[in-house]
């Protein structure tokens with residue numbers, strides 16, 4: 234197995250899927266000549282040319298809609314949001330159009346399209362550039378939502394997302410692009426809707442995805458020094474959500490800590506916590522604990538930004554709380 | 559427009575020089591890690607904000623994009639508070655919460671730096687709407703880049719402004735690139751000012767490297783807006799000398815192109831013009847340099863001395879009731 238970065242893994246997925254299927258194309262701001270604001274599309278223009286690697290003007294609603302139309306009539310667009318914060322400009326197209334067309338047309342038209350790009354708080358980018366956007370979209374029936382946390386998952390899930398016949402919101406992370414991990418040699422895909430146990434344990438289940446996954450693993454390592462064995466479950470796909478695997482883990486550990494980087498109010502963690510309480514109530518030895526971003530926009534100042542996002546210390550404390558120690 | 563007094567000319571030069579030296583210092587501070595996040599420098603474009611804002615009254619509004627250090631300074635913001643904001647400190651314009659891309663200064667009617675491309679265009683239009691609504695004769699200047707004209711809200715806002723006769727002047731700073739994308743690769747009609755025709759609005763192009771030309775052109779548009787409620791669209795042709803942000807090496811432009819554009823450095827052009835006209839002498843320029851450098855040094859000292867915002871501030875200003 235090769236060790237590559239998350240960025241390279243995504244690049245490989247794009248490249249392989251474009252080679253496999255001539256209907257797949259990539260469209261967005263700076264994806265071509267500039268090779269991607271975060272260099273995810275490095276080298277793709279050179280290989281596939283401007284017909285399939287398409288630089289757009291800054292017009293998110295416009296080019297997202299173009300993607301939807303192209304998808305309805307048979308192409309398989311990948312639309313890049315330079316960062317997911319800008320997807321808000323295109324929310325009408327994503328929510329009122331992409332997510333609804335299959336339903337409204339009584340199943341006649343589907344929208345096989347991926348909308349991808351980075352999201353989440355990153356490096357003092359402040360309120361308008363530092364939002365975890367998954368909660369905005371997960372409420373919407375008709376959308377699938379993927380948040381990979383490792384290079385292997387990023388590649389396998391992106392390939393599945395591209396082959397999926399529904400609109401998929403695929404949120405990467407600026408903070409993960411440079412992280413490295415093992416990626417299997419040769420062709421592989423990871424199905425959407427299948428969670429993964431990233432670390433086995435018996436005392437508590439930590440549910441965490443994307444950048445929070447890294448924090449959860451660090452916390453688990455630290456807890457192990459104290460003889461506490463945390464199981465880290467990565468849902469990878471938020472919609473559809475692999476409740477079976479999550480509930481299975483809770484039945485084993487009887488305790489749950491759910492993490493997310495976004496504001497906790499109305500967040501993903503609320504939903505996952507609720508599902509756990511509903512489906513595994515009899516197995517819980519303590520209420521589900523949530524570790525989330527603060528209910529405030531992301532501030533610019535370094536120290537305030539640090540306070541906004543979950544820390545390893547907060548995860549450790551949450552674990553101890555559900556263990557009553 | 560009437561001829562400018564000696565003092566006014568020197569003020570324009572001082573303003574541009576302050577922007578330039580302030581931002582050169584910003585680049586240094588970014589390299590030292592004192593400024594974080596995204597830092598978009600305005601170097602090369604100083605004549606636009608300087609010339610345009612110089613015709614305003616203090617109670618007129620200005621709104622801009624994330625490349626707004628210059629606009630804030632021209633509108634009267636205290637350089638010390640701007641630098642403290644860039645440092646993420648408690649005494650910054652926005653208590654350290656906004657940073658480089660989100661400078662706001664209510665005392666100077668500066669409605670902010672906005673980091674979503676074109677997001678500020680309807681908002682500026684709203685400020686003009688309010689002036690209209692309240693029967694006031696304030697004018698709003700709304701600044702944005704060449705790439706912003708392709709966003710939907712640009713069209714929506716200009717249509718409303720023309721329809722409702724709002725006192726606003728839209729100033730497109732055409733520096734020829736939206737990040738790495740040249741205008742011609744993004745915009746179907748290359749002469750951006752011609753877009754105004756679609757809204758029945760006066761549209762003009764002006765040399766954005768010539769501070770006096772900008773002042774003259776914007777001055778007429780502001781008067782038109784103030785007295786006759788006619789909005790305008792001005793395309794200031796300019797150039798940014800640095801990359802899009804500190805993270806961008808700018809390899810999509812040739813060295814020759816950048817060097818050639820630097821020959822039109824708005825600051826040097828204006829200085830040379832004033833010297834040729836004997837408005838300033840070499841010694842005046844030296845004195846100005848000294849004065850401006852002292853201001854910038856003082857800004858850095860102030861920012862350095864300002865404390866980090868207290869952690870409790872994470873939760874203040876989320877709701878007015880809990881401010």
Ligand SMILES: Cc1ncc(C[n+]2csc(CCOP(=O)(O)OP(=O)(O)O)c2C)c(N)n1
Nearest residue numbers: 319625673674675703704705706735736737
């Ligand atoms: C809605 C949105 N899309 C994309 C971006 C990323 N982005 C920031 S600045 C920029 C280029 C804008 O160029 P222009 O409007 O010409 O202004 P300039 O930087 O030249 O001043 C891009 C693509 C953004 N901030 N907002």
